[in-house]
Amino acid sequence: MTKPDPSRPGIAALLSALLPGLGQVRLGARRRGALIALPFVGILVIAAAAVILDRYGAIDTILSPGVLVGVLVLVVAMGAYHLGAILDAFRLGRRMAARQQPAPPRRRGLGTPLLIVALGAVVALYGVIELVGVRAYQATAAIFARPSSGFEIPAASFAPRPTPTPGVVPTGPVTEPPPPTATPEPVPQWAADGRLNLLLIGSDAGPGRWMARMDSINVLSVEVATGRVALFSLWRYTGNVPLPPESAGAFKDGRFPGWLNALYVYAMEHPKQFPGGEAAGFRATAGAIQELVGVPIDGAIAVNLNGFVDVIDAIGGLWIDIPFAVHDDKYALPDGRGYKVVDFRAGCQKLSGERALEYARTRHQDSDYGRNRRQQRVIVSLARQLDPIGMLPRVPELLDIARDNLWTTIAPEDIGDLAALAARVDKTDVQTYLFWPPQTPQRLDTAGIEHVREVVRTIFDGPAPSASPTPEPTSTPKPCPRP
Numbered sequence: 168m169t170k171p172d173p174s175r176p177g178i179a180a181l182l183s184a185l186l187p188g189l190g191q192v193r194l195g196a197r198r199r200g201a202l203i204a205l206p207f208v209g210i211l212v213i214a215a216a217a218v219i220l221d222r223y224g225a226i227d228t229i230l231s232p233g234v235l236v237g238v239l240v241l242v243v244a245m246g247a248y249h250l251g252a253i254l255d256a257f258r259l260g261r262r263m264a265a266r267q268q269p270a271p272p273r274r275r276g277l278g279t280p281l282l283i284v285a286l287g288a289v290v291a292l293y294g295v296i297e298l299v300g301v302r303a304y305q306a307t308a309a310i311f312a313r314p315s316s317g318f319e320i321p322a323a324s325f326a327p328r329p330t331p332t333p334g335v336v337p338t339g340p341v342t343e344p345p346p347p348t349a350t351p352e353p354v355p356q357w358a359a360d361g362r363l364n365l366l367l368i369g370s371d372a373g374p375g376r377w378m379a380r381m382d383s384i385n386v387l388s389v390e391v392a393t394g395r396v397a398l399f400s401l402w403r404y405t406g407n408v409p410l411p412p413e414s415a416g417a418f419k420d421g422r423f424p425g426w427l428n429a430l431y432v433y434a435m436e437h438p439k440q441f442p443g444g445e446a447a448g449f450r451a452t453a454g455a456i457q458e459l460v461g462v463p464i465d466g467a468i469a470v471n472l473n474g475f476v477d478v479i480d481a482i483g484g485l486w487i488d489i490p491f492a493v494h495d496d497k498y499a500l501p502d503g504r505g506y507k508v509v510d511f512r513a514g515c516q517k518l519s520g521e522r523a524l525e526y527a528r529t530r531h532q533d534s535d536y537g538r539n540r541r542q543q544r545v546i547v548s549l550a551r552q553l554d555p556i557g558m559l560p561r562v563p564e565l566l567d568i569a570r571d572n573l574w575t576t577i578a579p580e581d582i583g584d585l586a587a588l589a590a591r592v593d594k595t596d597v598q599t600y601l602f603w604p605p606q607t608p609q610r611l612d613t614a615g616i617e618h619v620r621e622v623v624r625t626i627f628d629g630p631a632p633s634a635s636p637t638p639e640p641t642s643t644p645k646p647c648p649r650p
Contacts, residue, residue, distance in 0.1 A: 367387055398597055
């Protein structure tokens with residue numbers, strides 16, 4: 168008779184923890200193990216195939232709230248099935264051992280600790296997956312604006328760029344019918360004019376400030392065909408910005424006489440003139456920026472600066488190349504109750520989230536122009552450093568940060584296409600522009616508005632006029648080599 172092995176059931180349980188059914192196969196019940204493994208492996212294969220065949224489409228699908236709920240239910244079901252497979256392997260091993268010579272009393276139960284390890288490991292695994300799923304559901308519910316919530320970007324008054332026509336139309340006499348032109352693949356609505364234009368807003372809402380004020384206002388533009396990128400920074404103290412058609416009647420000339428960053432509050436205080444309800448401030452600001460730059464804004468992303476700090480800390484700090492030393496004797500404390508001295512040496516260095524925010528916001532040593540330039544440098548440096556694979560261990564924390572500090576009008580179903588475009592973008596070659604006096608007057612007139620529109624509209628048509636008022640080039644900040 169074969170000498171019994173009391174640890175055999177526990178080993179079978181561990182193997183089925185690695186893959187349901189594997190423990191049964193190890194015990195010799197191959198058909199039983201295959202039948203147990205089949206549903207589990209089938210689900211994994213289908214999921215893997217969906218990602219491999221259309222990984223960007225999979226992103227769109229998973230971001231749907233209904234799909235996320237379904238995934239959470241599926242994870243619970245798979246976890247229960249996995250636990251059942253482990254228990255089945257253990258019991259099968261115990262039954263097989265019972266047919267053999269009973270184990271000596273001192274060795275009874277050696278498989279039980281292994282069973283506990285197997286069950287605990289699987290519970291922990293599915294618990295983490297479920298936790299991430301719940302956080303993802305909460306984050307998507309908070310990040311994405313609900314349809315018809317009032318946060319839509321209003322229609323523009325200017326004529327949009329013509330849609331590029333695929334193929335080449337032959338000219339001259341035609342003796343034979345031209346070959347048929349291939350039907351172009353459908354493109355997302357935001358790509359119909361050949362460009363993606365996103366409004367990026369950094370809000371400095373905090374102690375001592377009433378409602379949200381725009382601390383950082385940028386328009387990110389990407390040429391869909393080539394992946395070329397331009398980042399335009401608008402001065403928050405720009406006056407006489409043109410208003411969108413839905414609120415242009417608030418002033419006789421259709422322009423807001425105050426500063427751009429004050430439009431949000433003004434619109435909220437005058438609901439009869441600015442539609443949108445609780446979204447009136449956003450709609451007025453986004454619509455005015457769209458009118459000013461002269462291209463359709465396809466979506467907006469707003470970030471609370473507290474979240475900016477948390478993201479940088481979550482990824483381990485920001486590597487950045489600072490071209491000039493910076494010193495500010497009167498940097499306002501976060502709580503608004505005084506000032507502090509901040510210093511930054513020139514050269515490559517790693518900044519914490521708080522230090523990166525200080526670098527992006529300090530301005531007393533030069534001007535708002537210098538601050539806008541530093542904000543551009545921080546944005547580009549952060550974009551270079553974001554590594555989806557490297558951030559995987561911090562996903563739960565990043566989801567919480569996004570839920571509390573990020574908001575967008577981009578539809579979840581567009582995220583996959585945007586991710587595909589982002590994969591083609593060269594982060595080391597981003598053209599940056601500041602709209603600043605004297606090229607752009609602080610209080611805009613018709614010529615100033617046309618200058619801004621011309622720069623933005625022609626940025627990808629060839630060499631564009633510089634919007635920088637200083638000899639400093641508007642090229643991409645150089646990468647900072649890490650040790």
